Amino acid sequence: MAEEKMIRPVSNSMINNGNELNSCSINSISGSVIEEAFPMNGGDGQYSYGKNSNRQRKAADNVKAMLVEAILENLQIGNLCSTTKSNSFCIADFGCSVGPNTFIAVNNIIETVTQKFEIEGQSSLLPEFHVYFNDHVSNDFNILLSNLPQNQQYYAAGVPGSFHGKLFPKASLNFAYSAYSVLWLSKAPQTCNKGRIYYSHSPKEVSEAYSFQFANDFKSFLDARAQEVVPGGLMVLLISGRPDGTLPQQYSLGPLYDPVESCLLDMVDEGLLSVDKIDSFNMLTYSPSMEEVRMVLLENGCFEIARLEEQPPMSVPLNTTQELRAGMESIITKHFGCDIVEPLFDRYSKKIAAQSRPPLTAKDGLAVGLFILLKRRK
Numbered sequence: 001m002a003e004e005k006m007i008r009p010v011s012n013s014m015i016n017n018g019n020e021l022n023s024c025s026i027n028s029i030s031g032s033v034i035e036e037a038f039p040m041n042g043g044d045g046q047y048s049y050g051k052n053s054n055r056q057r058k059a060a061d062n063v064k065a066m067l068v069e070a071i072l073e074n075l076q077i078g079n080l081c082s083t084t085k086s087n088s089f090c091i092a093d094f095g096c097s098v099g100p101n102t103f104i105a106v107n108n109i110i111e112t113v114t115q116k117f118e119i120e121g122q123s124s125l126l127p128e129f130h131v132y133f134n135d136h137v138s139n140d141f142n143i144l145l146s147n148l149p150q151n152q153q154y155y156a157a158g159v160p161g162s163f164h165g166k167l168f169p170k171a172s173l174n175f176a177y178s179a180y181s182v183l184w185l186s187k188a189p190q191t192c193n194k195g196r197i198y199y200s201h202s203p204k205e206v207s208e209a210y211s212f213q214f215a216n217d218f219k220s221f222l223d224a225r226a227q228e229v230v231p232g233g234l235m236v237l238l239i240s241g242r243p244d245g246t247l248p249q250q251y252s253l254g255p256l257y258d259p260v261e262s263c264l265l266d267m268v269d270e271g272l273l274s275v276d277k278i279d280s281f282n283m284l285t286y287s288p289s290m291e292e293v294r295m296v297l298l299e300n301g302c303f304e305i306a307r308l309e310e311q312p313p314m315s316v317p318l319n320t321t322q323e324l325r326a327g328m329e330s331i332i333t334k335h336f337g338c339d340i341v342e343p344l345f346d347r348y349s350k351k352i353a354a355q356s357r358p359p360l361t362a363k364d365g366l367a368v369g370l371f372i373l374l375k376r377r378k
């Protein structure tokens, strides 16, 4: 019963957690999981995620062909309707944020599932689509739901709560999807990271603490999805990661965070921030190797690994100030306080303008994209 309360249909009662919740973190409660949440900026202003998520969109576009192929080759529509209570096909996007990327992904999934029914001559059995948009409670569900596409061919609902806990009834999802969200850790790794905000230039102990936290979080994520996804159901995960046989320091999101770290250290030098504040701050993302991903999957044992591979390579420019604010403002504000926001991002703008560097690639130590396709064992 507890899970059912978490699924709320689109209604006015749902549309009530607006922007004011997004400027600072609040605790997110999902089942027994209580964790800190640092959502992307809501609203539709110049620093909103909705206006500044083009790079995640390009990354998802980059794997559209893989997604389509994954569905066409692996979805078994034969016993689909017998596995759910009604003639419905349920899709959940875990860590959907505020759009528009989630709407594009959902559209791609529905189009391809429909195509699969057509290819198999089963168009008359096409199910109704239900789409559940999940993110932390403090995500701006108001803007997400009010921006639902006009001509949407599905029933939609927002599902607030951490994806590290169970969010749906048993065997209720046909397709689980998550883009660039499972790399977010539930809490800062327990480690002393002196003078740094990330593990990319840190001693081994620091990256080991990140790796440990990722393994725990990914285990919780899989344990929950194993209960929710129907036997034969599919799960596609897009995350940043690294090739096997490489160290965490070699490929990470560090190259994107380096200019922010440098600005924070400048502020320490200028006496505007205490060094303790930097030492106790760690960015909450981790880019695992394929081996680390595989180990947690094997330990869980409920999913067949249909594909676990690198995405086609991409080059990525440094974050614009707007993009960085859209993604990091809540975590920065929570740790350093609101007063730091303008001076920090102002310094960041000047620093990246002075650098004018070519886009980053894996040669610069940037993490690679991983495409993970899982099938729930029967």
Ligand SMILES: C[S@@+](CC[C@H](N)C(=O)[O-])C[C@H]1O[C@@H](n2cnc3c(N)ncnc32)[C@H](O)[C@@H]1O
Binding pocket: 038, 039, 040, 053, 056, 057, 060, 094, 095, 096, 097, 098, 101, 102, 134, 135, 136, 139, 161, 162, 163, 164, 178, 179, 180, 181, 182, 184, 186
């Ligand atoms: C970089 S955004 C990606 C958003 C979207 N999937 C896209 O591709 O544009 C990461 C999202 O994951 C969400 N997230 C991180 N940890 C989460 C958790 N434990 N439970 C639910 N959502 C989470 C964040 O709140 C954020 O909205």
